[in-house]
Amino acid sequence: MLDLSLSFYFAGELDRPDDVCYLAPEAQFTHPDIAEIYRGSFGVEIRNRLLSAKIHKMVRHLKDELYKFIDKFEIGIIIPQNCLTIPLNIPLGLAITQVIMETGIETIAHHHDFYWERDRFMTNGVWDYLAMSFPPRLPAVHHVVINSFADEQLSLRTGISATIVPNVMDFENPPPPPDDYASDVRQALGIEDDELLILQPTRVVQRKGIEHAIELVNRLGMKAKLVISHASGERNDTGWQKNLHPGRHFSPRRPGDLPFYL
Numbered sequence: 670m671l672d673l674s675l676s677f678y679f680a681g682e683l684d685r686p687d688d689v690c691y692l693a694p695e696a697q698f699t700h701p702d703i704a705e706i707y708r709g710s711f712g713v714e715i716r717n718r719l720l721s722a723k724i725h726k727m728v729r730h731l732k733d734e735l736y737k738f739i740d741k742f743e744i745g746i747i748i749p750q751n752c753l754t755i756p757l758n759i760p761l762g763l764a765i766t767q768v769i770m771e772t773g774i775e776t777i778a779h780h781h782d783f784y785w786e787r788d789r790f791m792t793n794g795v796w797d798y799l800a801m802s803f804p805p806r807l808p809a810v811h812h813v814v815i816n817s818f819a820d821e822q823l824s825l826r827t828g829i830s831a832t833i834v835p836n837v838m839d840f841e842n843p844p845p846p847p848d849d850y851a852s853d854v855r856q857a858l859g860i861e862d863d864e865l866l867i868l869q870p871t872r873v874v875q876r877k878g879i880e881h882a883i884e885l886v887n888r889l890g891m892k893a894k895l896v897i898s899h900a901s902g903e904r905n906d907t908g909w910q911k912n913l914h915p916g917r918h919f920s921p922r923r924p925g926d927l928p929f930y931l
Contacts, residue, residue, distance in 0.1 A: 677742040679735065691738040695731055698757035702727060706759055709794075716794030724760055724798070731764035739774070746775045753804045754780040755787075759795060762802040769809055776810045780819065781836070785826065804829065858896060865893035873897050 676689065681697020683690045694700055698707070706727065709720045738744065747769075753762050769776050784790040784803055793799070804812060804827070812831035814820045820831050838844075847854070860866050867886050871877040879897065886895045 677738070677744065679738045689742075691734070691741060693731065693734040693738075695727060696734070696752075696758065696761050698761075703758050703760065707757060710756075710759060710798075711790060711793045711795075713794045714792065720794075724763070727760035728763045728767065731760055732768055735764055735768045739768075739772075744774070746777065748777045748779060750779050751781045753778045753802060753810075754784075755782045756784050756790060756795070756799060756803050759798050759802075763798060766802040766805040766807070769805065769807055773809050776807075777813055778804055778810050779813045779834075780804060780823070780831070781815055783819065783822065785822065858894075860894050860896075861892075863892060865889070865891050867893055867895045868898065869895065870898040873900060 677691070678685050678689060679691045679693065679696065681692070681694050681700060683692055695703060697703070702723075706720065706724055710716060739747075747765075749765055752758060753765060756762060768774070784799060790799075804810070804823075806827060806829055812823065812829055813834050814823060814831045815834065815836040817833060820833050823829050823831050855862070855866060858866075867882070867889075869877070869879070869882045871879075873879055882895055882897075886893050
């Protein structure tokens, strides 16, 4: 009987207790060898033979590490977090796919960011690898996405059906009261006591639907400020951000300019 209370971790960087972890440095996408593979795979239309050989060698190594991890902790189910979704570490995605195919191990692939959601992945020399493992279409793999749009696009592009598990806060249980660190957050952000604080804890990128948050704040008809927690971090989104102005996104019935933060 599988004990679902036990979780073990396979990664290139770990902050969990050693007795539940398996460290494989090449599983981290910033590892020099993995970063070199990434640079040679995107922004080109054809990959050279040496890169293919390097990828295959790394896949073999990561497969060996995955098998050791599975054997060490007697793993009965794996839950790859986004590593079968976004191709920052191509050898890891291929290795996981091959291990699943060779063992039939039950898998829940949790997807956050598909490669087709980002322009930087659309010019590449690894279409065969993307089709194989990002994500893989295998009987043992159960796919989970974080919203209905991702579900629709996954089905449209690959024929894969997924379960939607929204990646949100637990609204049924209230948060704890503010501690010393959070007690002055409103003051630090310049939010007055009688203003409603609307927080969108995401980056300012187009696929996050920032314009919908702006429209929502407008429709509330209240004195409020919208706070977006993170900058873009993506080079291709700067032009789009310049067009994020309330006058371009509020509906005609808007009662007036409401202050917001970006």
